[in-house]
Amino acid sequence: MIRWIWAFLDRPADRFDAAFAFWSAVTGTQLSERRGARGEFATLIPPAGDAYLRAQAVGGPGGTHLDLDVDDLAAARRHALDLGAETVTDHQGWSYLRSPQGQAFCLTTEDGREIPPPIAGPGGTLSRLDQVTLDIAPGGYDREVTFWAALTGWELLPGSEPEFVRLTPPSGLPLRILLQRLDADRPSTAHPDIACTDIEAVASWHETYGARRVSRGAHWIVMNDPTGAVYCLTPRDPRTGSLPA
Structure with a gap:
């Protein structure tokens, strides 16, 4: 477990x-x-x-x-x-x-007990790093989904877009896993996702610390941190993980 x-x-x-x-x-x-x-x-x-x-x-x-x-x-x-x-x-x-x-x-073999609450940025906007996305080449995507679902034993659910499926952990764990099917074959990578009550406000806040906007997705913003590493800002509720209605 x-x-x-x-x-x-x-x-x-x-x-x-x-x-x-x-x-x-x-x-x-x-x-x-x-x-x-x-x-x-x-x-x-x-x-x-x-x-x-x-x-x-x-x-x-x-x-x-x-x-x-x-x-x-x-x-x-x-x-x-x-x-x-x-x-x-x-x-x-x-x-x-x-x-x-x-x-x-x-x-x-370590463990934790209590998920930290979201943090408040300027204007009271809430955010929390709550997900890691595994970026997977299309040729091995199905096998990788099967592997991670079996390894974790977590519930496998469809994502917000056809190229995504997500593994939702039991209550009390701090991170979800999203599996993304890439458009082309390349080595597997992973990146963190931050749930935000206002992705535009959080993006602007992060830019004051040296982050850079890369692109806009269907309902997310792709960012680079100051080293060029990719992460995403998403509109999920950082308190519950749910998407807005």
């Missing part, structure tokens, strides 16, 4: 400070002291509730990956491998794996 879920924001080591000055500001969190052999890890600590966002300094352009906290690590490893995952490395207390289409994720 998945008892907590983390979004790891992986950013270039030489841009780490700029990246997490931004992410701390727009998520209303405080960056912990850095840890790890090279100071490559940190946690984004909310003022209330339990942390579910982490920072990692990496050698390349970076991206996003999920950590799934489980009750029984050995059983979760076996389950993931049976479903088609590949082990990259095993460690005491956690494993680094890749999904059938190459999406990085980790199985870990």
